Amino acid sequence: MPDVTKTDIKNAVASGPQAALQLPEPKPEKSRSLWGDAWGDLRRSWIFIVSSVLIVILLLITFFPGWFTGVDPTSGDLAKHFLQKPRLGNIGSPDWLGYDQQGRSVFARVIYGTRASIAVGFGTTIAVTVVGGLVGMIAGYFGGIVDSVLSRLTDVFFGIPFLLGTMVVLNSFQDRTTWVVIGALSFFGWTQIARVMRGAVITTKQADYVHAAQALGASTPRIMFRHILPNTLAPVIVVATISLGIYISAEATLSYLGLGLNGVSWGNDISDGGNQIRVAQWIMLYPSIMLIITVLAFIMLGEAVRNALDPKMR
Amino acid sequence: MGRYVARRLLQMIPVFIGTTLLIFLMVYALPGDPVRGLFGDKGGSPQVIAQLRHQYGLDQPILVQYWHYMKNMILHGDFGTQIASGRPVTDVLGDAFPVTLRLGALAFVIEFVLGIALGITAGLRAGRVTDNAILLVTLLLISVPVFVLGYILKVVFAFNLNWLPPNVNDSTNINELLMPAIVLATASLAYVTRLTRTSIAENLRADYIRTAIAKGLPKRRVVGVHLMRNSLIPVITYLGTDIGALMGGAVVTEGLFNIQGVGGTIAQSIVRREGTTLVGLVTILVIVYLLANLLVDLLYAVLDPRIRYA
Numbered sequence: 357m358p359d360v361t362k363t364d365i366k367n368a369v370a371s372g373p374q375a376a377l378q379l380p381e382p383k384p385e386k387s388r389s390l391w392g393d394a395w396g397d398l399r400r401s402w403i404f405i406v407s408s409v410l411i412v413i414l415l416l417i418t419f420f421p422g423w424f425t426g427v428d429p430t431s432g433d434l435a436k437h438f439l440q441k442p443r444l445g446n447i448g449s450p451d452w453l454g455y456d457q458q459g460r461s462v463f464a465r466v467i468y469g470t471r472a473s474i475a476v477g478f479g480t481t482i483a484v485t486v487v488g489g490l491v492g493m494i495a496g497y498f499g500g501i502v503d504s505v506l507s508r509l510t511d512v513f514f515g516i517p518f519l520l521g522t523m524v525v526l527n528s529f530q531d532r533t534t535w536v537v538i539g540a541l542s543f544f545g546w547t548q549i550a551r552v553m554r555g556a557v558i559t560t561k562q563a564d565y566v567h568a569a570q571a572l573g574a575s576t577p578r579i580m581f582r583h584i585l586p587n588t589l590a591p592v593i594v595v596a597t598i599s600l601g602i603y604i605s606a607e608a609t610l611s612y613l614g615l616g617l618n619g620v621s622w623g624n625d626i627s628d629g630g631n632q633i634r635v636a637q638w639i640m641l642y643p644s645i646m647l648i649i650t651v652l653a654f655i656m657l658g659e660a661v662r663n664a665l666d667p668k669m670r
Numbered sequence: 671m672g673r674y675v676a677r678r679l680l681q682m683i684p685v686f687i688g689t690t691l692l693i694f695l696m697v698y699a700l701p702g703d704p705v706r707g708l709f710g711d712k713g714g715s716p717q718v719i720a721q722l723r724h725q726y727g728l729d730q731p732i733l734v735q736y737w738h739y740m741k742n743m744i745l746h747g748d749f750g751t752q753i754a755s756g757r758p759v760t761d762v763l764g765d766a767f768p769v770t771l772r773l774g775a776l777a778f779v780i781e782f783v784l785g786i787a788l789g790i791t792a793g794l795r796a797g798r799v800t801d802n803a804i805l806l807v808t809l810l811l812i813s814v815p816v817f818v819l820g821y822i823l824k825v826v827f828a829f830n831l832n833w834l835p836p837n838v839n840d841s842t843n844i845n846e847l848l849m850p851a852i853v854l855a856t857a858s859l860a861y862v863t864r865l866t867r868t869s870i871a872e873n874l875r876a877d878y879i880r881t882a883i884a885k886g887l888p889k890r891r892v893v894g895v896h897l898m899r900n901s902l903i904p905v906i907t908y909l910g911t912d913i914g915a916l917m918g919g920a921v922v923t924e925g926l927f928n929i930q931g932v933g934g935t936i937a938q939s940i941v942r943r944e945g946t947t948l949v950g951l952v953t954i955l956v957i958v959y960l961l962a963n964l965l966v967d968l969l970y971a972v973l974d975p976r977i978r979y980a
Binding site for chain 1: 684685688689692693696697809810812813814815816817818821822824825829914915917918919921922925936937940941943948952955956959960
């Protein structure tokens with residue numbers, strides 16, 4: 357022990373002036389913003405790393421499905437009978453995960469189905485965050501009668517079971533494009549963000565710096581978006597990330613009920629495969645696994661972000 | 671207390687009107703026609719269709735239809751007529767509701783008991799292996815869509831192991847209802863576990879817990895009385911809103927296991943554009959949801975004496 361202290365002292369003495377100069381270095385860490393602090397936490401969280409890697413891969417599949425398979429997911433070859441078992445050794449080839457009833461490659465369909473889920477998930481989350489955020493901001497900031505009306509409106513939409521509402525809307529569309537599904541999910545989905553936003557705005561608007569901005573004569577939009585918004589984002593981001601996964605799951609459920617997207621999507625394939633469940637489980641198994649991994653990735657990301665942003669959880 | 675309940679009941683009225691009106695508008699303002707649906711591909715003569723439309727009041731403006739519907743419902747308890755079968759909607763409801771109620775109650779018991787037990791187990795060991803394992807499992811359970819889980823359980827327990835029947839024939843038989851109830855409860859179970867866990871872990875550091883331990887109270891009493899009573903409030907809130915969600919979620923579960931309940935009836939009436947049946951069923955669900963929320967708010971006062979309703 358004494359040796360160690362001696363060398364330590366020696367080093368300290370030897371590098372005296374430099375050490376003194378370097379002293380202020382660690383200081384900035386203390387004054388890091390909430391976001392800088394959260395980012396530091398996130399980088400060290402394995403949940404965040406795993407989910408980000410998964411999401412990057414999913415985004416690559418979404419934008420460049422051709423990199424992963426050269427087979428057209430809609431071209432069926434009935435000679436490739438679906439009772440021919442998957443060849444799990446042939447990784448990446450069309451027969452890797454077997455064929456469905458119409459002789460289409462399950463692997464190609466799993467790859468090309470990604471785009472539908474990711475598009476609906478991101479589209480709905482963005483729409484819901486913008487609409488819910490605006491409603492919550494206006495209700496929370498103005499209070500009084502505006503708040504009462506908007507809050508009752510939120511209650512009305514919240515009172516209708518989410519899945520039932522979207523089913524009723526989607527049932528009246530013959531041509532269910534991505535936009536239609538995003539619209540139907542957003543129509544009933546914005547309430548949660550609106551409630552979270554309203555709560556956050558009500559706490560934030562009592563802060564001194566908001567009163568100061570008001571006293572300085574800042575315009576209402578400026579106070580709302582420059583002063584209040586940055587401090588209400590944390591809970592909204594957490595809810596939005598987690599609900600992204602939930603919307604992907606909801607889209608698949610609607611497809612299962614026969615009210616989802618027209619075209620290649622995991623939900624449609626799982627629903628079709630469900631009819632062959634006793635003879636050819638792989639038709640529904642692999643889209644299901646992809647679906648679960650995707651939803652899990654976004655929910656894990658939301659979890660990691662929540663842990664980083666919410667000091668209570670530490 | 672009485673005044674508080676009265677005020678809450680009054681506040682429910684606009685929400686109730688808004689929700690039913692929204693459903694009404696969605697069903698009737700969007701394209702499609704239940705009377706034409708009766709005739710299938712052949713199509714009926716215009717006179718007959720006009721006659722039927724008149725008989726069901728479908729030729730009137732939407733708001734007038736809504737007004738008549740609500741008037742009959744509130745004054746006479748008349749929810750209208752199911753057009754496909756010609757039966758009163760109250761009859762259809764009477765058949766379907768007890769089935770879903772049994773399924774929902776079983777699912778509720780599962781999520782309540784298992785969720786709180788798992789949540790306490792994890793919360794008391796916050797940050798350790800058991801806690802992390804339980805948290806990971808709940809994330810996985812949230813990520814598996816209901817219908818996928820249903821298929822998986824069906825393949826494993828019904829087809830491969832032959833332990834449980836794949837479909838429900840007799841909804842009074844608990845054995846047959848068990849698998850659908852588990853499927854219905856899973857996602858909520860995961861949420862209840864996580865909420866309980868967070869709440870317990872947070873309150874464990876509170877001063878009153880240190881006091882209770884310092885007083886020398888047995889651990890059973892510290893956890894069972896002091897900790898539980900303070901930690902359960904957010905959980906109760908969630909369980910209250912979840913009663914409505916369970917009824918709505920039954921659409922998928924009942925379809926999967928061929929149960930003739932509210933969910934199945936709702937799915938059918940959506941596809942057939944049966945406005946009256948749909949509005950009736952959703953109205954009941956909304957009433958259940960609103961009352962459950964009120965009940966939760968009143969339970970707060972029981973759990974936390976600091977909350978008083980004047």
